[in-house]
Amino acid sequence: MSNPFEVFPWNNNFATGIQKIDEQHQILIQFLNTLASSLTFHADMPSARILFTELADYAVYHFQTEENIWHQFLADDSWEAEHTKSHHDFVSEVNKLKDEESDKPLEIVLENVVSFLTHWLAFHILENDMRMSKVVLAMQSGLSLEQAKQQANQIMGSKKITD
DSSP: OSSSOOOOOOOGGGOOOOOHEEEHHHOOOOHHHHHHHHHHHOOOOHHHHHHHHHHHHHHHHHHHHHHHHHHHHHHOOOHHHHHHHHHHHHHHHHHHHHHHGTTTOHHHHHHHHHHHHHHHHHIIIIIHHHHHHHHHHHTTTTTOHHHHHHHHHHHHOSSOOOO
């Protein structure tokens, strides 16, 4: 799934420190880049539609993986609930964009999808997933949940998730 055009190049700044999540993030970004490349180089739209569906399906699979990991450490915590809600919001937005296919040309819909995915993935990985992974890694090193959340907030800076 490699291509010469990358709208969202992967680099180590996106690494959360949790290997399974990082591997899946890289695959999501490869899907996004392939979809963007298809649009840029005017690949046939049926192939782009299939690629978009595969990306959406993989995102749901990835969310399940993340949620299982977060649940092991943050069961019934407000951070877990908020993170899961962000996944549901993502799926709702993707479905809304898919529904636009009947009203707009597919190329326009897919451009909107690429724009949405680029912004959403960057924010979600760099802010939400990074913060959650810092909590998990801190708890694995022996900190309590509250201590781990405080440490994650300190590391992540002034943008804090509150209870």
